[in-house]
Amino acid sequence: MIRRVLLAAGILLLGIVLFGPELTPHSATAPVAPPYSPPGTGGLFGTDHLGRDVLSRVLHGGRPLLLTSFVSALAGAGLGAAIGLSTAPARRRWVEPVLMRSLDTLAAVPPILLSLLVLTAVPNRAGLILAVALVSIPLSARVARAAAEQVRGRAHVEAAIARGERWTWLLGREILPLVAGPLAADLGVRFVTAVYLVAAAGFLGLSTSDSDWGLLIVEALPGAALQPWALLVPVAGIAILAVAANRTAERLT
Amino acid sequence: GASGPVSAPIAGAGTSAARRGGVLKAVFTGGGAGESLDPYTGGSPIDFVRHDILFDSLFTLDKAEVVPGLALAAEPTADGRAFVLRLRAGVRWHDGSAFTAQDVAYSFRYMSAPERAYPSQLASFVDSAAVRVRDPLTLEVPTKQALGDPALFLAAFPAKIVKDGATSFTAATAVGTGAYRVTAFEAGREARLARFDGYWGGAAPADELVLLSLTDPQAKVNTVVTGQADFAGDIPFTTAKAGVASADLEIRTAGDDHRTAFGFVLNPTLEPFDDPRVRKAVRLAIDRQALVDTILLGYGTVGNDLLCAGAKYFAAKEPLARDLDKARALVREAGAEGAEVTIRTAEYEIGYNASTQLLAEQLKAIGLVVKPQIVGPAEFFRPEAVAAAHGVSFSSGAVPLAVMYGRLAGFPGLAFPDERFKAAFGTGIASTDEGTRAKAWAEVQDVMYDRGNTVIWGQADVLSLARESVAGITVRDQAKYPYLGKAGMA
Amino acid sequence: MSLVHISGLRLSAGDTEILAGVDLTIAEGEAVALAGPSGAGKTSLALAVLGHQRPGVRRTAGTVEVTGPVGYLGQDPGSLLNPYARVASILRTAAGRRVPRAFADTLLDRVALPASLARRYPHQLSGGQQQRVALAVALARSPRLLVLDEPTTALDLLAKAEVLAEIGRLRAEGVSLLWITHDLATVRELVDRVLVLDEGRVSGPESAMKGPFIANFAMKASFISRGEGASAEKALRADKLTAGYRGTPVLTGVDLTVARGECLAVLGVSGAGKSTLARCLAGLHRPGTGTVTLHEDPLKPDVRDRTTKERAAIALVAQNPAEALHPRQDVRTALVRPMRLLRGVKSREEQDAKVAELLEAVGLDSTMDKRLPGELSGGQRQRVALARALAAEPEVLICDEVTSALDAETQAEVLTLLNELRARLGLAVVLITHDAGVAVSTSDRLLVLHAGRSVLTAPTAGLVPEGADPDRVITRLLTDPSRTEQGASLV
Amino acid sequence: MSRFARELLTRLGMLAALSILVFAGVDLLPGDPVTSRLGISATPERAAALRAQLGLDRPLPARYAEWVSGLFSGNLGLSTTGRPVTELLSDRVGNSALLAGLAVLLLAPLSLGLGLWAAWRRGRVADKTISTGSLLMVSVPEFVVAGGLVLLFAVTLRWFPAVSLLPAGASPLAYPEVLVLPVASLVLVGSAYAVRVIRGAAAQTLAGPQAEFLRLNGVRWPVLARRLVVPAVLPVAVQVWLVTGVALVGGAVLVEKVFGYPGIGELLVSSVQTGDLPVVQAVVLVLGALMLLALLLADLAVVLLTPRLRTGGAR
Ligand SMILES: Nc1ncnc2c1ncn2[C@@H]1O[C@H](COP(=O)(O)OP(=O)(O)OP(=O)(O)O)[C@@H](O)[C@H]1O
Numbered sequence A: 001m002i003r004r005v006l007l008a009a010g011i012l013l014l015g016i017v018l019f020g021p022e023l024t025p026h027s028a029t030a031p032v033a034p035p036y037s038p039p040g041t042g043g044l045f046g047t048d049h050l051g052r053d054v055l056s057r058v059l060h061g062g063r064p065l066l067l068t069s070f071v072s073a074l075a076g077a078g079l080g081a082a083i084g085l086s087t088a089p090a091r092r093r094w095v096e097p098v099l100m101r102s103l104d105t106l107a108a109v110p111p112i113l114l115s116l117l118v119l120t121a122v123p124n125r126a127g128l129i130l131a132v133a134l135v136s137i138p139l140s141a142r143v144a145r146a147a148a149e150q151v152r153g154r155a156h157v158e159a160a161i162a163r164g165e166r167w168t169w170l171l172g173r174e175i176l177p178l179v180a181g182p183l184a185a186d187l188g189v190r191f192v193t194a195v196y197l198v199a200a201a202g203f204l205g206l207s208t209s210d211s212d213w214g215l216l217i218v219e220a221l222p223g224a225a226l227q228p229w230a231l232l233v234p235v236a237g238i239a240i241l242a243v244a245a246n247r248t249a250e251r252l253t
Numbered sequence B: 001g002a003s004g005p006v007s008a009p010i011a012g013a014g015t016s017a018a019r020r021g022g023v024l025k026a027v028f029t030g031g032g033a034g035e036s037l038d039p040y041t042g043g044s045p046i047d048f049v050r051h052d053i054l055f056d057s058l059f060t061l062d063k064a065e066v067v068p069g070l071a072l073a074a075e076p077t078a079d080g081r082a083f084v085l086r087l088r089a090g091v092r093w094h095d096g097s098a099f100t101a102q103d104v105a106y107s108f109r110y111m112s113a114p115e116r117a118y119p120s121q122l123a124s125f126v127d128s129a130a131v132r133v134r135d136p137l138t139l140e141v142p143t144k145q146a147l148g149d150p151a152l153f154l155a156a157f158p159a160k161i162v163k164d165g166a167t168s169f170t171a172a173t174a175v176g177t178g179a180y181r182v183t184a185f186e187a188g189r190e191a192r193l194a195r196f197d198g199y200w201g202g203a204a205p206a207d208e209l210v211l212l213s214l215t216d217p218q219a220k221v222n223t224v225v226t227g228q229a230d231f232a233g234d235i236p237f238t239t240a241k242a243g244v245a246s247a248d249l250e251i252r253t254a255g256d257d258h259r260t261a262f263g264f265v266l267n268p269t270l271e272p273f274d275d276p277r278v279r280k281a282v283r284l285a286i287d288r289q290a291l292v293d294t295i296l297l298g299y300g301t302v303g304n305d306l307l308c309a310g311a312k313y314f315a316a317k318e319p320l321a322r323d324l325d326k327a328r329a330l331v332r333e334a335g336a337e338g339a340e341v342t343i344r345t346a347e348y349e350i351g352y353n354a355s356t357q358l359l360a361e362q363l364k365a366i367g368l369v370v371k372p373q374i375v376g377p378a379e380f381f382r383p384e385a386v387a388a389a390h391g392v393s394f395s396s397g398a399v400p401l402a403v404m405y406g407r408l409a410g411f412p413g414l415a416f417p418d419e420r421f422k423a424a425f426g427t428g429i430a431s432t433d434e435g436t437r438a439k440a441w442a443e444v445q446d447v448m449y450d451r452g453n454t455v456i457w458g459q460a461d462v463l464s465l466a467r468e469s470v471a472g473i474t475v476r477d478q479a480k481y482p483y484l485g486k487a488g489m490a
Numbered sequence C: 001m002s003l004v005h006i007s008g009l010r011l012s013a014g015d016t017e018i019l020a021g022v023d024l025t026i027a028e029g030e031a032v033a034l035a036g037p038s039g040a041g042k043t044s045l046a047l048a049v050l051g052h053q054r055p056g057v058r059r060t061a062g063t064v065e066v067t068g069p070v071g072y073l074g075q076d077p078g079s080l081l082n083p084y085a086r087v088a089s090i091l092r093t094a095a096g097r098r099v100p101r102a103f104a105d106t107l108l109d110r111v112a113l114p115a116s117l118a119r120r121y122p123h124q125l126s127g128g129q130q131q132r133v134a135l136a137v138a139l140a141r142s143p144r145l146l147v148l149d150e151p152t153t154a155l156d157l158l159a160k161a162e163v164l165a166e167i168g169r170l171r172a173e174g175v176s177l178l179w180i181t182h183d184l185a186t187v188r189e190l191v192d193r194v195l196v197l198d199e200g201r202v203s204g205p206e207s208a209m210k211g212p213f214i215a216n217f218a219m220k221a222s223f224i225s226r227g228e229g230a231s232a233e234k235a236l237r238a239d240k241l242t243a244g245y246r247g248t249p250v251l252t253g254v255d256l257t258v259a260r261g262e263c264l265a266v267l268g269v270s271g272a273g274k275s276t277l278a279r280c281l282a283g284l285h286r287p288g289t290g291t292v293t294l295h296e297d298p299l300k301p302d303v304r305d306r307t308t309k310e311r312a313a314i315a316l317v318a319q320n321p322a323e324a325l326h327p328r329q330d331v332r333t334a335l336v337r338p339m340r341l342l343r344g345v346k347s348r349e350e351q352d353a354k355v356a357e358l359l360e361a362v363g364l365d366s367t368m369d370k371r372l373p374g375e376l377s378g379g380q381r382q383r384v385a386l387a388r389a390l391a392a393e394p395e396v397l398i399c400d401e402v403t404s405a406l407d408a409e410t411q412a413e414v415l416t417l418l419n420e421l422r423a424r425l426g427l428a429v430v431l432i433t434h435d436a437g438v439a440v441s442t443s444d445r446l447l448v449l450h451a452g453r454s455v456l457t458a459p460t461a462g463l464v465p466e467g468a469d470p471d472r473v474i475t476r477l478l479t480d481p482s483r484t485e486q487g488a489s490l491v
Numbered sequence D: 001m002s003r004f005a006r007e008l009l010t011r012l013g014m015l016a017a018l019s020i021l022v023f024a025g026v027d028l029l030p031g032d033p034v035t036s037r038l039g040i041s042a043t044p045e046r047a048a049a050l051r052a053q054l055g056l057d058r059p060l061p062a063r064y065a066e067w068v069s070g071l072f073s074g075n076l077g078l079s080t081t082g083r084p085v086t087e088l089l090s091d092r093v094g095n096s097a098l099l100a101g102l103a104v105l106l107l108a109p110l111s112l113g114l115g116l117w118a119a120w121r122r123g124r125v126a127d128k129t130i131s132t133g134s135l136l137m138v139s140v141p142e143f144v145v146a147g148g149l150v151l152l153f154a155v156t157l158r159w160f161p162a163v164s165l166l167p168a169g170a171s172p173l174a175y176p177e178v179l180v181l182p183v184a185s186l187v188l189v190g191s192a193y194a195v196r197v198i199r200g201a202a203a204q205t206l207a208g209p210q211a212e213f214l215r216l217n218g219v220r221w222p223v224l225a226r227r228l229v230v231p232a233v234l235p236v237a238v239q240v241w242l243v244t245g246v247a248l249v250g251g252a253v254l255v256e257k258v259f260g261y262p263g264i265g266e267l268l269v270s271s272v273q274t275g276d277l278p279v280v281q282a283v284v285l286v287l288g289a290l291m292l293l294a295l296l297l298a299d300l301a302v303v304l305l306t307p308r309l310r311t312g313g314a315r
C-alpha cells in the first residue's frame, strides 16, 4: 500500500520534472510580484530575489537539471565502471596499473579546477556533462574495480573467457550483474554530486541554464532569511529526486 | 509594490558621542590571504579601512570637500604642470620620529613603483621620480599633465604616506602616522590596533580596535548578532529587510551623500549603442523604481544616469521618466529592433547579475534582446572582452568626477567618444580656476545626460549593522570603507 | 530424551515441494546418517534443523524442535572461515563467551591439529586443515548435536581420514550427529542408523536398509569398466610445464600426455598443483615455461590467443561448483553460450534440443533449464557445469573434481557417460579427483603430483591390481613419494 | 624491495604528471591575474606592463621549468599580491587539515556504527531511516547544513560561536569552541556517503557464507560484527574515509565561508576569483598531492587490512 503510494508519488514527480516547463503558471525569468514575496501573495511558493515565481522556476529548472545531472552521472559512473571493470578481465598485466594510476592522477586534480577548465574549453551543456563525468570517472572506477576484484577469478568468468566471449559479454553479462549493487549505489551518489557540480558551475558564473535547481539554491541563499521557500523547494526537489533515483537503482539490481 | 524598508535604517554614526576607552570590534569584508599592512598591496574593503587609520593621506575628503591631512596646501603653478606641497608641522610617526618632506617624497616613489600590487593611480598624474624636497615641510611636485586642483587628486586617489625607507609592513614594522598603531595582524583573520596617543588629529576614543575579516556577508552579520563583534560594515539589503531581532542592534545607513551608484555602461563603439537614439531608448525604457525595489529592496533612490552622486560638481538632474512608447519609437527609428546585445556582468558587487537579468526582462518591451554574459570577477574587466560586449554592469561610490570620468575615458569599450565631452573634461581637470572648472563639469554632465553611455538606474544606500552603543563612525572617502579614527563605544 | 524432533516438515521453493512431510527424531547421543540422491533435499533438511532456510525456500508446514546448542559444518568449509581472523580468534569467537587463551589450543587439539596453527589465518591452511578448523568452530560451544553436510568431499584421502577419525572421537564422547553423506560405506561404522531421503520423504532405517537405493550405497563405487584402451593418437600433450603464482612456484617441469579416448587420472594431495595444471592446459593460467600441444600443434599459452577450433577442443570443468556457474544466468544460458560460440548452433530449436539432451545425459530433469544456480542443489550444480563443458563437444575434457558432490548412483551415471563418450567419440579425459575409487575404476593411467612435480605416471591396471583396495594403494602413493619415485620407473 | 621501488617511482611519476596538469591547467583558466588586479584601471598599456612584470609574457614551458625548480627548494613563487605563496598557504593548509582531520576522526566511527546498524537491520525501520537519512544528507548542500546549524546552535541557542573568529596568529586548537559547528557540518555531510558504502559492504558480508556459518554455530550479532563484519568492511571504509578527508580539506569552501574559517578551500576559490594563478597552482598542487597520498594510503590500507594480501598468501 505504502509502496504503491510512493511509486505513484515518484511517477508524479518524474512527470512534473519532465513536463514541468509546460505546466508552469509563469515564465522562468519574468518578475511577477515584489521580490521575496511570501507564499500565497506571489505564487504557491512565493517569489525569489527578482520577484520571479519560485514554483515556475522550479518547474522550469527540473528538466535541465535532471537531464544534465543524469546524463553526466550516467556518463561518469558508466565510463568509470567500464574502466574499473575492464581491468578485471584485462589480459595484459600493465593495463590495470596504467589505467588506474592515470585515473588516480586525474582524481588528484580538484573538481573545481577540472570543471573550470572543461567549461572554459566547452562552455555549454556538453562541457558541463563532460566536466562532471571527468570528476566522477576516477572514483567510480575505483569502486567498480574494488567490486570486480572479488569476482574476477571466479570460475564462470574464466569459463566465459575460455569459450571466447567478447569483452562486452564478459563485462556486461558475467561481471556487471554481480557488482551491480555497489555500482548502483555509486551512481546514486554520483547523481547527487553531479547536481551540485552543476550548481557550483553556476556559482562560478558558468551556468548553462537560467533556472537549474542548483542555480536556484545558490541564488536563494542570500535571501534565505526573507524567503526560505525559494531555497527549500529546490533543495527538497533535489533530495526527493536523489532518494527516488537511488531507490530505483536499488530496486533494479 | 509594498517593498519599502520595513524599518527605515538609522542615518549617521550613532546617537551619542564615543567615550574614551573600551574596545571596538568591527567586521568588514576581507581579502583573505591577500590582505596586507602595506597600503599599496591590500585591495579589499578591510584593507582600505585599516590603511585609513594606520596611515594618513595628504588630503582627505569630507562631504565632497577637500580637507587638509598631512598636507596643509597644494598650490599649483599657473600652467598647472607642478605644485608646491606644504606639510603639517608637529606630526609624529608611531615610533616617535618626526614626519618630514623626505617621507612624502619617498612615499611618492613607493606608491608608483610598478612592483606594488596596487600602485597608486596618482602615478599617471604626478611625476613621482622628479619630486623635490625644498625644506622639511615643503616639496615641489611636477605633474604629468595639467592639474587645476591637485589637492583633489591627492585626496581622491589612494596616497597614504609611509615612512622614508619603509619596505616591510608587518605587525612589528608597519609604522604610520594614523590614529591607531598595529599590535597584531593576520591576513584574512584580524588586526588588533592600539590607540596612538600622539596622533596629530587628536587621540581616538577607543583603547583598542579589533578589525575582523570575513568574506561571507551572512557571517559578518552573524558576528554582530551573536555578540562576537560590535559593528559590521556594508551588510546586504536582505539582512536589513529581514531585520534583526535584538533590541540593542540597529541597522544604519551612511546617508544620502554616501550612496553607491548602480547601472550599466553601454559600449558606444558597437551597434546598436553607437546610436544615441538607442542609448536614450534604454534610458527611457528601464523601470528605475522596479530596479530599486528589487535589487536594492527599496534601500536607495532612483538614479539620473549620471555617476558620482554626492561628489563635488555633481549635477542633480531629474531622472528620465519611463516612456516605453517613445523608447520603442527611438529603437524603431534607429532600426535596432530585435537587436541582440550582450551585457557583461559578474557578481563584482551584490546585485550586478540580478540587475542585468532584470534589465533583460525590461528591455524585452522595446524589442532589444539582452543576453547577460555572466563571468567570474577575475575576468570581468578583461579589456578585450569588455570592448567586445555591448555593455557592462557598473557601480561606483561618490568619487570625484575627475577620477570617475578619467577612469572610464581610459578603458576601451567604456570611454565616451564625444568631442564636446572630451574638451569639457580636459578643462575640468586642468583649469586652476574654480569657476571654469565648475562650468566644465556641468558641461560634461550635460553631454552625458543628453546622449551619454552611462545608465545609472539607482543610488544604493550603504548599510551597516551596529550595536546601539557604537558611535563616531564617519565617512571620508567611500561609505563602504568608513573612517574609524573617531569611533568608539558610547 | 530427544535432541531433535521434527514432524510433518514441509518445505517448498516456488511451486516445487522440496520436503513433503518429513518426520525425524534424534535421541541424545545418537548418530544418524542422512543419504539420498543429489537434489533430494538433504541440505534443506539440515538447515531446517538449525532453524534456517535458504533464500527462496519456505516452510509450509510442520514443527521443528531442537534442544541444546547445535554445531554446524557445511560443504566446502574453506570458504566458511572468517578470512580476517586468526584461527585462535575464530575459535574463541565461536565459543560465544569469555574463554581463556588456552581454549583455542584445547579445541585444536580435539581436532588433532597442532597448537602452532592458532596464529595462522585460514588462507594459510591446507584444505584439510581448514575443514578441521571449521569442525573445531562447530565444537566450540560444546554442542550436543553436530550437523555435518558432506564434510569430507573436498578432502584428499589423507585429510579425509583425519577428519573421519575426529568425528569418530566426538561420537565416542557422546555428541549426537546428523551427518549428510554420499559415502555410506565409510560412514556406516560411525553412525547408529542411516536415513534415506528421497522424493521429499524419509524412509525409516529398517525399510531403507532393504530398499533398492541403499543397495547402491552399500556397494561402494561400483566398478565401472574402463574404456577399451586408448588409441595411439595423442590428443593433448604438455611438456615441462612450470607455473606459479606471483613468484611462488607451484608446478615444476610437469609432463603429461593423454591420447584419444584415454582417461588420465591426476592424483595428489591438496595443494599439489592439480587445479593449476588443469588451468594451464585450458589456457587460463600462463605457464612460466613449457608448452601444451593439441594433436601435435603447439597451443598458445593464453586461451584468448587460441583459435575457436582449439578452444572448442579443450573443455575444463572447474573445481568449485559454487563459483562455476553465474548466479544470475539460468541453466539454459550456461549451456547455450558454448554451443553458439564454439559450435555455431544458432537456431532456437536446435539449441533447445541440445540443452534437453545434455541435461538428460547428466541425469537432470530437462525442465531445470530455467533454474538459476541458487535454486539447484550442490550436486545438481556440479552436473550443470559438466553439461556446459560437454556442450562444446570437446575432444579433451579436463574434469577438476566433477563427482565430489554426487551420490554413488549419480556418480556412476556421470562416469558411465564419460566412458561412453570416450568410446564413441574418442573423447580424451583428464580426471582430477580425490576419490581413489573413481580414479582407479575409470582411468587408464594415473599421474601423481607431489609438490608440483609429476612423481609418477603409470597404467592404472599395473599399479592397482584387480581386487586391491584402491584407497590403500592411492594413500600409499600419496604419502610416500619415495616409494612412488621407485614406482615411476614402472613407466 | 624492487616492488617498493617500482611503486615509489610510479607515485613520483604521478606527482610529476599532476604538476604538469596543474600548471598548464591553471594557466588555461579564464581568470586573468592582470586584469583582475587592475580592475577598471586595466587599460591595455597598464595590463601589458603588469603582465611583463609578473613574467606572464614568457612561454609556458619556461615558466613551468622555473616553477618546478622552485618547488624543490620549497618556493612556490609569488602571489600576484606580491607575497610568497608559501607564506599564504602555510597555516591555512594546517587549519584545513585540522578541520578535515577532526571531521574524519568523528565521522569514521559514526558512519561505521550507522552503516553496520543499517546492514544488520536490513529492510527494517532502522535501516530505512538511516539509508534515507544518509541519502538526504548527501542531497542537501553543505552550506544549507552549515547555515542550519548556525541558526540553531549559534544564533538561537547561543551554545557555540556563529563564526570561527580567531585572534591573529592563534591556532584553532587553542579555541576548540570555534571548531564545533564547522566540524559538525562536515561530519554530517561527509559521513552520509561513508554510511551508504559501509552499509552496502556490511550487508554483502552478512549475506555471505562466512556470516551464515558463524550464525548457524550460534555466534550472535555484536560478536559477529566485531569479528567478521567490521574487518570485512574496513578496507573499503578506510578508502572512503581517506578520500572524503581529502575532499573535505579542499572542498569545504562554502563551510569555511559560512564560518569565516581561514582554510585552504576558501583560499582556492578566492584566488580563482581574483585570478591569483600562482596561489591557485600551489593550492591545487597541495590538494592533488594530498589526494595522491590518500589514495596510496588507501591502497596500503587494503593490503594491511586484508590478511590474505598482507601475508602475501594465495587465494
Ligand atoms: N530456490 C529454489 N527454487 C527451486 N528449487 C529449489 C530451490 N532451492 C533448492 N531447490 C531444489 O530443492 C531440492 C533440494 O535441494 P538440497 O540442496 O536440499 O539438496 P541436497 O539433497 O542437499 O542435494 P545435494 O546432494 O546435491 O547437495 C533440489 O532439487 C533443488 O533443485
Ligand SMILES: Nc1ncnc2c1ncn2[C@@H]1O[C@H](COP(=O)(O)OP(=O)(O)OP(=O)(O)O)[C@@H](O)[C@H]1O
Binding pocket: C127, C156, C245, C246, C250, C268, C269, C270, C271, C272, C273, C274, C275, C276, C277, C319, D313, D314, D315
Ligand atoms: N590464485 C592463486 N594465487 C596464489 N597462489 C595460489 C592461487 N591458486 C592456488 N595457489 C596455490 O598454488 C598451490 C596449488 O594449488 P592448486 O589449486 O593447483 O592445488 P590442488 O592440487 O588443486 O589442491 P586441491 O586438491 O585442494 O584442489 C597451492 O599451494 C595454492 O595455495
Ligand SMILES: [Mg+2]
Binding pocket: C042, C043, C044, C377, C378, C379
Ligand atoms: Mg546439499
Ligand SMILES: [Mg+2]
Binding pocket: C274, C275, C276, C319, C400
Ligand atoms: Mg584443486
